[in-house]
Amino acid sequence: MLRLPQFGVALPSNVDAVVALLRDNPGARIVAGGTDILPNLKHRLDEPGMLISLAQVSELRSIAKLAHEGREVVEIGAGNTLTRVSEDPLVRELFPSLATAAGLVASPLIRNMGTLGGNVNLDTRCRYVNQTKFWREALGGGCLKSEGNVCFVVPGGRNCVAAMSSDCVPVLISLGAEIVLAGPEGQRVVPAAKYFKADGLRHTVRDDAELTTKLRVPVPTTPxxxxxxxxxxxxxxxxxxxxxxxxxxxxxxxxxxxxxxxxxxxxxxxxxxxxxxxxxxxxxxxxxxxxxxxxxxxxxxxxxxxxxxxxxxxxxxxxxxxxxxxxxxxxxxxxx
Ligand SMILES: Cc1cc2nc3c(=O)[nH]c(=O)nc-3n(C[C@H](O)[C@H](O)[C@H](O)COP(=O)(O)OP(=O)(O)OC[C@H]3O[C@@H](n4cnc5c(N)ncnc54)[C@H](O)[C@@H]3O)c2cc1C
Ligand code: SF4
Structure with a gap:
């Protein structure tokens, strides 16, 4: 049985409190549905002192169509489960490919727990790293993304090329979505197409003190x-x-x-x-x-x-x- 490392848990009830906790606790991590981060902690890929849970942040769970800067958009809160995203009538009508992608993630139980925000910020994956520590040690001490300093995928490589494996991300980029972040400096908006970097160790432009609050998806203006x-x-x-x-x-x-x-x-x-x-x-x-x-x-x-x-x-x-x-x-x- 794989055990979790020890960590504290904070249960803030709004976005401002999440941001304050992230700012005041360097190294703390966000946990939403926990379906990605908890297995990674069991595999000892990270050992944060604190997890900041989004479970009580209900403001992250709306889905609404509204006017924004002269165009119609749908704002999907990062805390919505993948089940809700895949079944929501507005999403199904306006963004069927997003409903499909959300509905294809993992399994029904995982989609009931996993959130869209967690899917967007899902850690990169690699066959050499998403393993137990014991397994990695058998390879001689892990790789750039764990305990080692080599890459098994690109021998001699100094850059981790672990794969962005989220189902929803390619769709969100194709739909021209924007990712809305909240942090100590306030809110900022990053196009989904510019959110990701070619670095498997840190593959998003999100700062550790920021959280994704919502996805803003433009409503189609043509068939x-x-x-x-x-x-x-x-x-x-x-x-x-x-x-x-x-x-x-x-x-x-x-x-x-x-x-x-x-x-x-x-x-x-x-x-x-x-x-x-x-x-x-x-x-x-x-x-x-x-x-x-x-x-x-x-x-x-x-x-x-x-x-x-x-x-x-x-x-x-x-x-x-x-x-x-x-x-x-x-x-x-x-x-x-
Ligand atoms: C067996 C199994 C199969 C899976 N299959 C798939 C699959 O087919 N396709 C797929 O895409 N995924 C898959 N996953 C991964 C995962 O279930 C989903 O990606 C899910 O959407 C993650 O959401 P979560 O809320 O559980 O994220 P969490 O585990 O809570 O968080 C994931 C990461 O995102 C960060 N995070 C979470 N919410 C926010 C936020 N609002 N702002 C900033 N950072 C945030 C966390 O700090 C963490 O680093 C699978 C997982 C398992 C265990
Ligand atoms: S450093 Fe190489 S082996 Fe390790 S996770 Fe990244 S791509 Fe995989």
Missing amino acids: RRSAYAKWTVRKSIDFPLVSVALRFDLKSDSVDAPVTELVVVAGVLGAKPRVIAKLDDVIGKPLSDPALSRIVCAAVGKQCKPLENVPYEAPYRRRMFEVFTRRAIAELVAAG
């Missing part, structure tokens, strides 16, 4: 089709091994209408999600045009270079990025 594709070996429980979010804005409400804008984002590569570039040739083509699928899949296959940081061979996963992208587009077209 849209969006999808999230995930490959796992088992149908439940597993983290994604391939993860692609797609968003196509259309000139009119038909898959035969020209695409006016598109965003494709892949996860589970390195620490930073990859926004697929060079898709300009797709603009103006109908979503139902087979050439569109060929261009997008070729770009995904070329630009997604998986590493051996999670299970399954990298060349196979690379091929699967293309396959799952093609299937996702085919399903959107078939749905009309």
